[in-house]
Amino acid sequence: MGLSSHHTNCPHHWGRPYKRRTFVGFESRYNCCDGDLQSSGCALATTHVSQNYNPNKLMGYVRTLPKDTKNNPGVYALDCEMCYTTNGCELTRITVVNPECGIVYEQLVKPDNPIIDYNTRFSGITESDMSDVHTTITDVQASLLTRFSDKTILIGHSLESDLHALKIIHDTVVDTSVVFPHKMGPPCKRALRNLASEYLKRIIQNDGR
Template sequence: MQCFSVTEHCAVTPCQDPYFQASYQKVSVFVSSPSFPLYTRTCMNCSVLRVVFCCMLTRYFFFKVSTGKRPSIPESGSKVAHDIRQRYFSFFLEEYFKICSTVNEAIDKALIEEKSIYDRCGSKNMYLNIAVKTLKKLRDHGRWKFLYLDLTGAALYELLKDYLLTKEQLNENNFPRPNPEKNGSAIFNGIIKKAVSFRRVCCRCGKVYTVTSSGKHARKEECNYHSGRVLEQKVPGGLEKRYNCCEGIVGSAGCQVAKLHVHDGRRENLEGFMKTFIKSPPFDGNYGVYALDCEMCYTTQGLELTRVTVVDSKLQVVYDSFVKPDGEVIDYNMRFSGVTEDDLKNTTTSLRDVQAILLNLFSADTILIGHSLENDLFALKLIHDTIVDTSVMFPHRLGLPHKRALKSLMADYLRKISQDDVDGHNSSEDAIACMELTLWKVKEDKGRKW
């Protein structure tokens, strides 16, 4: 249980109701904070009104706050049995506790609601019909109130635990893992790869080319490639694969021309990795929740980091920096990165500088959010296990290795257009988009439970 400002001390009273017994946790003080809502529930067996303090919006703690009987409706008439009226009054009361700011307000509204239904009905069946519809509306209202809660801090951290990637998922998605045989080295999916000396495979057109000992091209050759993805389209008689950049069929000549071939290299150069540190637990249990995104360019060493952005759960940028690559730049990849030669002209920040800053900002338990975050961690040469990945949170219908684009997810779920600028991607926009998608998913999933 997290500690905030202690406003009231309450002795925990065990309850015989199985619902309460199943969720009962032994705590001795009632701790509250404006950040966390209070809900209440009336025990149906012992008739004690109890406060349900949702410490992390997922863990429930029960406290006896009134030794008196639960509120009851007065006996009147015989068209509907009193126990039926009392049962639905209790249901209404429970829902109003989620909506109202005080207990008395909730009780008054529940009494008025039940009395209104009773006065309008002419029979038991009519009463039940109206009561059920009213209860559904109240529950929907309570759910929407949950959806608009400002989820930040420890509450968000606790909720996101349900979405963390497992060790199996980290391996399936090729996240960098620590090499048990060598400190500062990484492996992925159990594989240790080394670059073949002087031979590279162009990651754009697929051709093999040679380089010198310094990584420069042995022979200058234009790269003719397709910049888009291969998509399957239905045609008479079956399916046809075409590039979405130019509608060219697979195997057709490329629609883009670059001066030189380039290679990725991130999964071949597996040295110089740092692992986030285990740090002392924070007072409130919140190790931090951040979304990050990186931009990269092609150099003689492969894809290297050129910009990194980190945003918090309030969508505020907490770190944003251009980064000077170690190798000589071959292609700034501006079409996708948005980073230009002018952006890096006076940049002195190195990858090692970025690693030092992020290791200070993050701990091993900090939740990092991103889209296909394994690519960013390879660029950062960072090993981290506490991951929420929106490409896994919103999986492709065909499963791995297929993944949905961030732009597509933003359009489908948030009705927003992302990464649609002619100047390329923007790492801050992409990081914010990942955080927004994650917050939407949490509220959507958890809201259904109410």
């Protein structure tokens, strides 16, 4: 991806296209501004980001390991925040909570590559938050492998994204995107903010708040 050689305003839609029913069938709209797919971008940024496949990103994965079965393996909810770097999406924060909603681990994480977009709209993380962060993904992996075993139950929404960001392989999961499926079926998924609003009566992911 790399750094921009010069900074200009990049018009874009930060939301994703979705289909809605009309009198004549279905039409596609962006969920950020309800614009059609030919509409001009509704937001401006000084950089352009994209998802890219880089086989080198497959390096550095670790797997949760068996531990003493006499101990309770534990149940935890897990959520990660990512930013865009010169090498695509990378981890910037990890939060783990127990069944009593107590935070058992929370850490800002310094990406391996320069950050070009902090994704503040969704993550709430700003440049100033990351200015004095030195913890690496390797440090986080070491901490989590100490806490988790291969039998620990991890709960989250679209957990594959979080585990990819953490570069951790773990099989025992409960994924709310599967528990609460989209009415149109895979690969469509219900947004976490909609599930939170419907079932918890809470507003989340609202411009970084």
